[in-house]
Amino acid sequence: MLHVRPRQLLLLARLDAHRHLGRAAEAMNISQPAATKLLQQLEDSLGEKLFERLARGMEPTPYGEILIRYARRVLSDFGTAREEMLALRSGLSGALRVGSVPGAVPELLAPALVEYHRRHPQVAVSVVVETSDVIQAQLEQGDVDLVLGRLTDGHDEAKYASVPLLGESQVVVVRIAHPVFERPTVTLAEMANWSWVLQPPGSPQRGRFEAAMREAGIQTRLDIIETASPIAITALLESSDMAAVMPASQASHYARLGVLRTVPVELPVRVPPICLITREDRALSPAAAQFRRQLLGGG
Structure with a gap:
């Protein structure tokens, strides 16, 4: 079993930066013979040469380049852990930027943020609520620290860590006094003639809803207003007989407020679970790392 000492990892990083054993030893505040050893x-433990000794310095071999990448990742992770420990000792501060799909807000995000803010009042929290494709692009650009949503097509899944947190059904919602509740039953085919408020194309919910309508043999062109804004959706529904699709927990939230009501019809729309998504190649800030631990049940 390979045992690599922390000082050896640090030496690899310094050699990569300076390409000279003497300067790497100086940067570590040790003697050159000690660095050589x-x-x-x-x-010797690896059985491979890691650096070529040249007249004016050193160059990593292919084996050395592999181990240098490993050393930098370990040292970076250790530095992040150290920052988190210091932050926890002194009280978290800084900023937390969360991107979320609307369906994650009532049951997942809102309760978690309330508890997080109670524990860490000095952290400045900002939330962006959008469709999965929009907030994943923001995660890619570094505009948010983490995302509660779904991985969408066109993104390299290997670049992201994704943990499922919330799976639920989708339902149709309308205003409380909608005339549909005066009827004994309603079918999906009949609802195709309604006017709808749907998320923009590209969102998982929109794509799966339209696919479900096609699979049900419904070819009617839907009358649609497109928006991802929860407040725009609820305002449009309250002011008309339009319908919308949303996760069951979000519908329950609006029902408790006396704003919307779920239509008693089975909607054959299955969307992937809402996941906690972070970048594999980007270390989280102490504030974001603590929120991630809380969401995963780690305190």
Whole structure:
């Protein structure tokens, strides 16, 4: 079993930066013979040469380049852990930027943020509520720290860590006094003639809703207003006989407020679970790392 000492990892990082054993040793505040011994011990344990000794310095071999990448990742993770420990000791501060789909807000995001803010009042929290494709683009650009949503097509899944947190059905909602509740039953085919408020194309919910209508043999062109804004959706529904599709927990939230009501019809729309999504290649800030732990049940 390979045992690599922390000082050897640090030496690899310094050698990569300076490409000179003497300067790497100086940066570590050790003697050059001590640095030579550390490197020799590591090469002996691996059975591979990690650096080529040149007249004016050193160059990593292909094996050395692999281990340098590993060393930098370990040292970066250790530095992040150290920052988080110091932050927890002194009280978290800084900023937390969360991107979320609307369906994650009532049951998942809102309760978590209330508890997080109670524990860490010095952290400045901002929330963006959008469709999955929009907030995943913001995560890619670094505009948010983490996302509660779904991985969408066109993104390299290997670049993201994704943990499922919330799976639920989709339902049709309308205003409380909608005339549909005066009828004994209603079918999906009849609802195709209604006017709808739907999320823009590209969102998982919109694509699956339209696919479900096609699979049900409904070819009617839908009358649609497109928006991802929850407040726009609820305002349009309250002011008309339009209908919308939303997760069951979000519909329950509006029902408790006396704003919307779920139509008693089975909607054959299955969307993937809402996931906690972060970038694999980007370390979270202490504030974001703590919120991630809380969402995953780690305190």
